[in-house]
């Protein structure tokens with residue numbers, strides 16, 4: 001009971017800190033200067049130099065990162081000064097919060113990005129339909145597995161219903177598609193390549209749950225900056241998203257301020273760890289993941305990536321916009337057991353936190369302390385058989401961010 005009260009107090013602190021400072025300027029001094037930490041690493045008491053590794057090539061030359069990292073001076077459409085400040089820090093450990101929680105805001109066509117057909121095709125105009133189909137065909141041709149690996153972030157974005165420039169959900173607006181019947185319906189798949197590729201990422205919608213909101217991420221996450229409906233030549237959105245919403249990854253700086261200031265951000269995570277053989281396991285449905293539960297799973301040594309499917313999947317918690325504190329996750333002793341007795345470096349789970357609510361901070365601290373374990377949260381693990389797959393999880397290269405939306409797929 002006492003633990004539950006502590007956890008509740010922690011969350012309240014996070015929520016209060018978040019809401020109080022949500023309106024703060026983006027030029028928040030809680031942020032370290034992103035490039036400086038690698039040049040002037042700070043020292044822990046033990047005198048160990050703390051400096052993140054930033055790589056372009058992983059796995060002895062087998063994996064090339066061909067994405068640009070997002071930083072304030074990267075080019076941006078229509079701007080003479082580059083992208084500018086794209087991260088805010090509504091909850092900052094420097095200002096007393098128990099965790100760092102960023103929020104990203106940027107044009108959707110920033111850095112390495114992908115264009116969807118609706119970028120330049122107005123569905124309402126029948127003469128544009130051929131143009132649309134050729135674009136769809138071109139995209140379909142490119143969607144082979146190799147191409148998918150390289151996509152850092154391709155959220156299946158469902159649009160805001162409040163912004164009048166947006167079509168309604170699933171294109172079921174009679175006016176926009178009625179004239180051409182049912183042919184213009186975008187494919188939305190969970191499984192690709194004849195059952196070989198599973199998308200285990202939750203689609204981002206206004207109803208995607210968020211740990212800092214009772215109402216999901218809300219309608220404000222996507223806004224049309226330029227709209228064809230309003231006579232622009234193209235559609236051009238701006239995205240604004242808490243870094244820990246939907247399917248996402250945590251970096252060490254999420255709950256260790258010294259790591260945060262030293263630059264252990266999303267860009268410093270090891271892509272080789274985020275890509276490779278993985279075990280999808282079912283855990284007992286009636287309890288949190290304790291040391292006893294971990295022991296009972298008999299995960300062999302040498303297994304480096306494990307996706308834990310829990311009661312959260314059965315309860316479809318990720319499909320409910322209201323944040324639910326009764327989710328299950330790792331208790332501190334479960335986290336410690338995993339760290340001491342396995343070789344697991346990817347801990348994946350099917351709700352917004354790997355840590356059970358009662359051990360929210362302690363379990364995170366156990367996992368993140370070594371900087372060798374990467375936490376992937378909010379996975380979509382419905383309708384997939386337990387077993388061994390290849391996982392590919394690719395976060396955005398957000399310089400300075402302690403969390404990032406991520407696209408994860410499993411390949412048989």
Ligand SMILES: [Zn+2]
Nearest residue numbers: 244250377403
């Ligand atoms: Zn997180």
Ligand SMILES: [Zn+2]
Nearest residue numbers: 250353354377
């Ligand atoms: Zn987390």
